[in-house]
Amino acid sequence: MTITKNVEKEVLTLALEGRLDTNTAPELENKIAEELTADIQTLILDLKELEYISSAGLRVLLSAQKKMNKQGSMVVKNANEMIMDVFQVTGFVDILTIE
């Protein structure tokens, strides 16, 4: 999986590419822990190039959402149809801000 980072003032954008599963989820978890400083107001996850997400990946999304609930907001965008299905099935559509 490839993670591309982009910071503009208090907006952190992470573009994910590839598969977010048990093997790659820790990578994203570490990246978020590293980049998500206290002054970040908005976290944008761009899933345009993301092909697959497993429950381990959902876990990282959930924990990022919880963190951002305390210091600002989190937006998930450009999720493909399959990933939207996963969000639908797991009820993540109710807790994530999806654009």
Place this chain on the structure above:
Amino acid sequence: MKKVRCSLSRKVAMMILLFAFLLAAAAAFVSYYIFSNTVDNYYSQVTMSVAKTAAAVVDKDLTAYYTEAFKEIYLADPAPEWESEEEHAAYLAEYDALKGEDYQRLFDTLNRVKEANSVLSLYIVYMDQQSKTCVYIVDADTSKWACPAGTWDIVYEQNYEALAHPEGGFPAYITDTDAFGWLCSAGAPIFDEGGNVIAHAMVDISMEAVMKERYAYLLKLVVLLAVLTVILTLFVIYWMNRAVVRPIDMLTFSASQYVQKKAEGSKEGEILVFDKLKIRTGDEIENLFDAFHQMEEDINQYIEDITFVTAEKERIGAELNVATQIQADMLPRIFPPFPDRKEFDIFASMHPAKEVGGDFYDFFLVDEDHLALVIADVSGKGVPAALFMVITKTLIKNQMMMGTSPKAALEAVNNQLCENNEAEMFVTVWLGVYEISTGKVRAANAGHEYPAIRRKGGSFELFKEPHGFVLAGMENARYREYEFELHAGDTLFVYTDGVPEATDAVQTLFGTGRMMEALNKAPDANPKNLIEGVKNDIDRFVGEAMQFDDITMLAVQVLDQE
């Protein structure tokens, strides 16, 4: 250890010997060369100075007189040949006839010089440029070897320079002939008042004695050098062996011993071969030894560590095997589970991707008329997921056994799981209660896959019911409950995402489409055949690829009562 082709000590000894020999030979050569050069130069100088002395002391007028007189005879017929002794004697007599008292005086002068300098021969010759010969004027010799006046000889080619420039005389030169042995010869010109060359005073000094001395010197030199070389060589070899060869041999021996013991799988625990060595040379060899010593310790430590780690790994492996068994035992897996209930047939299976899994299924009778059905999937895999699965399964069963509705049960379990969920795990659950007498199913879905239902005589279709959020994700999450009915011949199939997300070697997903196809292959399949059929299709699809996620399925079929 490989056999040494040429040992270090032998190489070192041979090298030292070779160098010592070369050095000694060079020393002998240089020393001999300098010695003989000095002797040659000395003799050349002495010979030349005797010749010059003779040339200076002889009476010029007498010399000139006799030279002129003899020249007349000789030049009339230069370099004559005689057919007989008589003819030769007659020829010489011509010269004798010219000799007077003065000739004897000339002879005496020369002879005095000769005796005083103890030279082999001293004589005066006239050189004829034309015939390249010289003729004896007077020879200061009384022996039978004396050359009487008139005797002639050729001038050697090497002395042509003296022939062309007689005023320069003959520079000293050394010859070795059978007749005279080693000779040093030189010639000095005799000048008249006008500075013209009359004749040459020639000197021969024997070098036989000095040559013998020279060979004796060479012999002594060689013997002395040989003895010295041998002594020094032995000393150097001894020292090299002590300082270099022996320590290296010791290192080599110990290193190969280490390797050998390792290969034999030494039973005596740690192998310590360098520990017994003591090398204190204070140079690179000592450093090398220290490095070997350290490496031995490191390797031993490493082996100890790895043995420990391996044992630990085996222990964990054994524990995981037990854990696998325990987890499997936690799920109902005796089929049919309720042999006396003829109203329904049920089957389920769970295949963890690792030793233990995060998926589980469960079914149990809440009371005589209610069958609870659970299928769940904890995020992640392995031991953490398995531990979370155990809690979830227990909590859900507890809630359901109290007669709680699925919605209320999920809400209660969610809040219980949210407490102290530092690891931020979550679990998706489909929970249903089937009322056997009416066929009604009340269910709630916490972020789990859609169930599939096959009506009697029909085919499987996904049942898109309302979904709630996953369990343990958010505190106080609300879940919606819904109802549907199952009648005789109907089949309900629930599963975890390990089924549609089974992946082959090129990362292609099995997908819901293939799952539905697999489900609908045999329209009359009972739950057991249905689940085994789907599992076989997944296995065929995945092929050699590693199983990626836990695969869990549960199916219930309502049976015809007739």
